[in-house]
Amino acid sequence: MKTVLVIGIGAGNPDHLTLQALKALNRVDVFLLFDKGPAKHGLNDLRRDLCTRLATERPWRMVEADNPPRGPDGDSYAGAVQQLNDDKQRLIERLIADEVADGQCAGILVWGDPALYDSTLRILQAILAAGREVFEYQVIPGITAVQALAAAHRVPLNEIGGSVRISPGRQLSDALGAGDSQVVMLDAHQAFNRLRGQGLYIWWGAYVGSADEILIAGPLDQVADQIEHVRDQARLRHGWIMDTYLLKRTLP
Structure with a gap:
């Protein structure tokens, strides 16, 4: 069985990581990163730094993919966000299928806390509902x-x-x-x-x-x-x- 850990990494200070998050980092075989373009490279630089400094107990690798762009809100903000989440669902489902072997653990590092203004949990639930990939996932809270x-x-x-x-x-x-x-x-x-x-x-x-x-x-x-x-x-x-x-x- 594959495992996905959704790890809240806090608001920007590495010291914000909880002991639970630190333990989770050291369970991960494959970290999944999503590039939002040059303007936000600093966000992924922090994620890479956290992994390099703190995930020291086992070998791991990092897979980075381009984050789907969000279209204009148009007549519906909710509709634009849903389309973005649909695109991200296809991307994350492909990465879990292609990059994470059975028995391995994938890590997704979420800014702040995964339960507040982040759609990763909704996307993972939608992937499981589609039935093409089977995995378990756990949520590690973070400082917002x-x-x-x-x-x-x-x-x-x-x-x-x-x-x-x-x-x-x-x-x-x-x-x-x-x-x-x-x-x-x-x-x-x-x-x-x-x-x-x-x-x-x-x-x-x-x-x-x-x-x-x-x-x-x-x-x-x-x-x-x-x-x-x-x-x-x-x-x-x-x-x-x-x-x-x-x-x-x-x-x-």
Whole structure:
């Protein structure tokens, strides 16, 4: 029986790997990497570095394939993502069939945690449902950008008795309750700007946990322009950006 380990590797700091993830790395025979193009080579460079430094207990090899491109959203964001996942399903199914021998263990290294804004688990479930490949898979949780952001800013995510909502930027709520918290990920258009004038406080971070970490916090109305400028400059410098922020109505 083949085994696939879906390993959460944290938000960019190698020290974020759990002991469970470290043990998982040292079970892997074949690491599967997916290249998202020159702008995001740094993400796979980190994965290679983690494997080289930490997977030292047994021989392994690495197989890298081009990640399918995502088409335009058009009339349906969900439809575009589903098409991307269908393309990735065919790719991952082929790699498991061709590159992983019976009895071997494959590893897929997922940024952050496999259960939050990542489709690897859905794709593996779809492959098994199709019935052409048989394998077992295990999930090793990782530290998310949400946790890393709160730790970097030394702020609790929730208010006492309040709720925490996690959403992409396109679903940022305009009605943030007094005791509630809003965490926003995948915000390419700085949706926080439409919440100016509401007395909110923001804790923002990019490349959280990495050597390139940038942190800004303060009343939203006062720091929104600074965040936009810093974000634009960082994206130009690195070719990509991964940022997250926390919003609260209750000021510290």
